[in-house]
Amino acid sequence: MQYGIGLYTGQVPPGEDLGFHDEYARIIEQATLAEEAGLDSIWLSEHHGTTDGYLPSLLPIAAAILGATTRLVVGTAVLLAPFHNPLRLAEDVAVLDQMSGGRFILGMGTGWRRSEFRSFGVNMATRGRALEETVEILRRAWQGGRFGFEGRVHRIDSATVKPEPFTPGGPPIWLGGTGPRALDRAGRLGDGFFGVCTPFEPAMATFSQVLESVPEHRRGGFSFGQLRSGFIADDPDLGWKLTGRGMTYTMDVHARWAAEEAGKAVEADTRLTSEDAVRQYNLIGTPDEVTAALRSYEQRFAARTDSHLCFRLYHPYMPQDAVLDAIGTFGRVVVPALRTSVGGGPQPG
Numbered sequence: 001m002q003y004g005i006g007l008y009t010g011q012v013p014p015g016e017d018l019g020f021h022d023e024y025a026r027i028i029e030q031a032t033l034a035e036e037a038g039l040d041s042i043w044l045s046e047h048h049g050t051t052d053g054y055l056p057s058l059l060p061i062a063a064a065i066l067g068a069t070t071r072l073v074v075g076t077a078v079l080l081a082p083f084h085n086p087l088r089l090a091e092d093v094a095v096l097d098q099m100s101g102g103r104f105i106l107g108m109g110t111g112w113r114r115s116e117f118r119s120f121g122v123n124m125a126t127r128g129r130a131l132e133e134t135v136e137i138l139r140r141a142w143q144g145g146r147f148g149f150e151g152r153v154h155r156i157d158s159a160t161v162k163p164e165p166f167t168p169g170g171p172p173i174w175l176g177g178t179g180p181r182a183l184d185r186a187g188r189l190g191d192g193f194f195g196v197c198t199p200f201e202p203a204m205a206t207f208s209q210v211l212e213s214v215p216e217h218r219r220g221g222f223s224f225g226q227l228r229s230g231f232i233a234d235d236p237d238l239g240w241k242l243t244g245r246g247m248t249y250t251m252d253v254h255a256r257w258a259a260e261e262a263g264k265a266v267e268a269d270t271r272l273t274s275e276d277a278v279r280q281y282n283l284i285g286t287p288d289e290v291t292a293a294l295r296s297y298e299q300r301f302a303a304r305t306d307s308h309l310c311f312r313l314y315h316p317y318m319p320q321d322a323v324l325d326a327i328g329t330f331g332r333v334v335v336p337a338l339r340t341s342v343g344g345g346p347q348p349g
Helices: 020-036 058-068 086-100 114-120 124-141 180-189 200-212 236-261 275-281 287-301 320-341
Strands: 002-008 041-044 073-076 104-109 147-150 155-159 173-176 192-195 223-232 283-285 308-312
Touching (some): 002 020, 002 073, 002 320, 020 041, 020 058, 020 320, 041 058, 041 308, 086 104, 086 124, 086 155, 114 124, 114 236, 124 147, 124 173, 124 180, 173 180, 180 192, 192 200, 200 287, 223 236, 236 275, 236 283, 283 287, 287 308, 287 320
Parallel strands (some): 002 041, 002 308, 041 073, 104 173, 173 192, 192 223, 223 283
Antiparallel strands (some): 147 155
């Protein structure tokens, strides 16, 4: 099992005493420390048109992180495919993969906020088809030859993508999503699946659903990734004081978006998420408690270097030194404890 940090969203919420330049610098600093502390990956998330500047452009910051590190893998969880020209994406990712020596995982999804589709002038009804066609175009483009494509959403008359990616055939393509069609699509078309923040048992149930649609000859090598959110502190009460405001803000943002999709008007300063819900969603504990809570992932995916657990330790309003301390503890204490406590070889996919 590989361990990483994220999801990084680049948000600067109201009342935060820093600008976007500072926020992005913090992310780079955290990424370099993560590599020094022995962690394996960092994960980025995309949205558009938000007042807090939620990361709208993932590949530039991915390039900056890759340029500042030598070993860390950068993954997108997820890039919203309907808002990207697939040929342009194929070229950008090929260059990024070359620059990094193959340290990039392209996670993609369909998107779900109507306001984003309106902003881009994209038909939300064809978002699933747009994602599927994008996967096919990328894989054709990364073969290096001239190709064309005729789909319902995308059309390419004749094109060649040069340079080819550093990774033969292109970097891994992981797909995300939560509904039955998304899970089926991830298995049929993806090299892996990135799941949302849920406890181990429901996460494995979802992964089993995805595996049902993976062709049998690819099932053993199909990758798994998942987000967990929380914090590591010797004193969990102090951990809550450091993180609770930011964790609540993050959950309120998504709750507000969900309300908007349901046609409900919500005041901007209305709190939507209870403290109990925030504490239940986030894993806050001592190093030993966090190690115990994550041990099931190591048991399930031991020696699987293609599968990643992404632990979110950076939340809005947090002081940078507290985040850096937690990243160091995760990499130098928790992950080694996980790996030494579980024996055996690779687990079946």
